[in-house]
Amino acid sequence: MSALTSHLTEFAIAPVCHDLQINGETVGLHESGILWWPDQSVLVVSDLHLEKASSYARRGLMLPPYDTGITLERLSSAIETFDPACVISLGDSFHDPDGSDRLPPVYRAMLTSLQLNREWIWVTGNHDPIAPVRLCGETVDELTIGPLTFRHEPLQKTDRSVIAGEICGHLHPAARVRRYGRSIRRSCFATDGYRLVMPAFGALTGGLNVNDTAFHLVFRRLQFSVFMLGNDRLYPFSASRLIGD
Amino acid sequence: MDSRVLPSRFHQWFASRGWSPRPHQLALVDHLSRGESTLLIAPTGAGKTLAGFLPSLVELEARAKLPPESAGSTGLHTLYISPLKALAVDIARNLEAPVSEMGLPVKLETRTGDTPSHKRQRQKRNPPEILLTTPEQIALLLSDPQSMEMFRSLKTVVLDELHALVTSKRGDLLALGLARIRKICPNLRTIGLSATVAEPDDLRAYLVGQPDAETRALAEMVQITGGAEPDVSILDTEERLPWSGHSSRHAMGEIYQLIKKHQVSLVFVNTRSQAEMIFQELWRINDDTLPIALHHGSLDVGQRRKVEAAMASGALRAVVATSSLDMGIDWGDIDLVINVGAPKGASRLAQRIGRANHRMEDPSKAILVPANRFEVLECQAALAASKRGKQDTPPLRKGALDVLAQHVLGLACADALDPVAIYDEIRTCETYRHLTWETFEKVLSFVATGGYALKTYEQYAKLRKGKDGLWRIAHPKIAQQYRLNVGTIVEAPMLKVRLVRSKADSRRSPIGRGGKMLGEIEEWFVEQLAQGDTFLFGGEVLRFEGLRENEAFASRSKSDTPMIPSYQGGKFPLSTYLADSVRAMLASPERWRHLPGQVRDWLELQQAKSELPTRDGLLVETFPRAKRHYMVCYPFEGRLAHQTLGMLLTKRLERLGARPMGFVANDYALAVWGLGDLSLLFSSGKIDLNALFEEDILGDDLDAWLAESSLLKRTFRYCAVIAGLIERRHPGQEKSGRQVTVSSDLIYDVLRSHEPDHILLQATWNDAAEGLLDISRLSELLARIKGRITHTRLERVSPLAVPIMLEIGKEPVYGEAIDDILAEAAEDLVLEAME
Structure with missing residues (x-):
């Protein structure tokens, strides 16, 4: 390979993130739905909901058993792209507390190989309040690194001195815009510059419209922006441009 | 027919009413007495219902004379199954009169979703002689091991409005239920009551068990012909006929005058939005404050019942209604049916006309009100069909696989399931006779564990195979789950x-x-x-x-310009038969003399400026207009087939560099527009029209489009609910359908990418090909026009193209990539306010 083409290849795969200031710290949002914190080499992903289909299957609803595979494939491609020193999984990593125990061997191996040579932090969530079994990584309820605090559920406060720097998931934000009489709905990041709510990453996770009352406790009305996940980029909108479901 | 088949009590009753039994009524008694299942085809008002019950009443009279406690002297004798709850209730009420007047010892009861549970329990222990119910209730009864006893004494099943039942998945569910009932009662006789249909043999085959895949067993048939010839005409409007649109606003004054001149009128329309609009318009000019009411499927049930009661009691002068009123309930004396808009099918029209004068002897009077110029042609064709008694009801559908999955689980809830025996039982249904063992095994495996190639759900299996080779439900909870999910009607959120x-x-x-x-x-x-x-x-x-x-x-609101709801439901595509008649009429100017002057002028103008479409070919016109280039073609194959074709053509034109931007379709024509000079591309031979309309367009292009189509996702959701993959929503359970919609879309994506051959995707595809995409008509069209495509290059829009051009902007435009819209929406905004 010539120097030029190798240079071009490198250029082509360099990840493009949407840079953003949260509590004064620069982080990058990526269209795959992960957050990249270059200064700390931390990659954050939220609401993986691994083994969701099998969780339903236990109740007699035989959803296709491919969600864990798809989610891990996507995660692995994001990790390959950014090669982080540390991965934070921001809660609801498994759809239920037994999920990590049910994880089929092939996916356990896949996840374990992703954890090699890097720090891995499981933040607990409402679906998985306990540490996963037979997997590496440290389990915490929440974690603060510098100006940023990582927890699953946003504190139900809008007092900026308390919530500044909060990175959370749980709500599965999604936004809807209307154009030419058609409306389009996508998962999204939502932020007011003080806190950031991450989109759900799991293959079978739905979304909750950011106009839902649940978000009233998180952001002041209309004083936030979203970044909708597109096929190869993010689409920013201010809250006033969004419509409800 | 010998009227001695009736016992004297019956003769006396008929005589006391001043009636005598009609030949078809006696014929049914005769057939049934010989153990023969029978299809009765009759127009509305022929005394179909009484005919259907007469054999049972005669037998029950005889049964009552048996010594009490003797074998066969008690128990359920007849099941009556109707597609509508309300119809079952109505029939029960109407039947009470002859039963009590003849003093017959017959108990009649209804069983529907509204029947209280204590009554349902009692019905299982101590069933009435005649039970009137719906297909869903039959499925529920058959899944319950305790109700098996109830069916043992059953002799007859009466299926009302059979022509309507068999066109839906409820018909599939019922067919499977009947197969089971026949197994319990091998001597069962069925009676089908139907309006006139194109293929009576389909219904005759539906009514009886099929012995094997080759021979087709048929029920006997009794057909009532004749009756008074209906008096149908097309409104010859004094007003200017619109070029396009479906409002018929121009004719409102004339419709109002017609209502005034008649006692009770039924105003039929095709969609709920039309019903809304016409009702509104009629009230606007209702200077005499005539009692005019509105009836359509999305009105509150209470409101609908009120309208129905008012109608029956004669308090109304007119009802504006959609097909929610199409079916059999007795509406009292209607002396005029006004059909607004195109009838869409000859049989559909005949059934609607039949609603006027519910007595056979009097002619039904109907007036057709075309909403635009094309609809005049369609009305004319329908009128001719009605005079000839020509029928164009759809052919019998192929049994759906999602319904089969539901049924298989129901069978397992009732009893241990022997796959080979069940497979044979299912194939006795006319609609499932060609089911292959491989497909059946896939369905069974879907019900048990989801049927995935990745076998990870064995431990959660719903059905387990025992050492004896029989399959049983793994847990009683499965049966509860089944009962909550039974039925094939999945409401849109x-x-x-x-x-x-x-x-x-x-x-x-x-x-x-x-x-x-x-x-x-x-x-x-x-x-x-x-x-x-x-x-x-x-x-x-x-x-x-x-x-x-x-x-x-x-x-x-006091606004005069509402944004009218354009419900997707109720848009019936033009029937193949009428489409062909319209093409034939267009192609032969000598037949135009029956048409109104305005329409004739329009067609003559087309002849002068462009060309007329031929009966078997396809006319393609191209012309520039306002910096865009248009292609309009006239396949006359109905909106659904045109939409599919439009989607595929746009994809193909895009690949050929013609830069298409969108398309719009109606029942008659299709218009595609773009930036590339289509006139030049076609006439220079850069794009070969024959290649553009080549049949292979139904291959890869179709697959590529479907992959991202939301149509298919919606269809998948229905299949997934019916098949029991996702739960049916019950009132109050969830805030809105959003959560279900999202997850079924995600499930669809996952399945499509990881197991494209899955049985549910197969079921989804079958549904879509038949209903939403009308693939069969599209492929017939492509075959028909092969080598018969005419291209006419024009400087400006042709007279025939005006209607479809006017629809641009009213209809949703297809073919824009969603991400492009997002980008555009995002671009004219700066990320505001992150204060």
């Missing part, structure tokens, strides 16, 4: 419409106080509304105020 603030009423306002529930509306429609948008609902212009939970709040 609906929102209730509530009136929140009432302003001063005008005298003519048809609805009352504020704060009440007006009915239900499809969620996707509300999604498109912003606060302040106006729409027609329940006969009023409403202003959308916002959403709360699952209610759409709306206030009364």
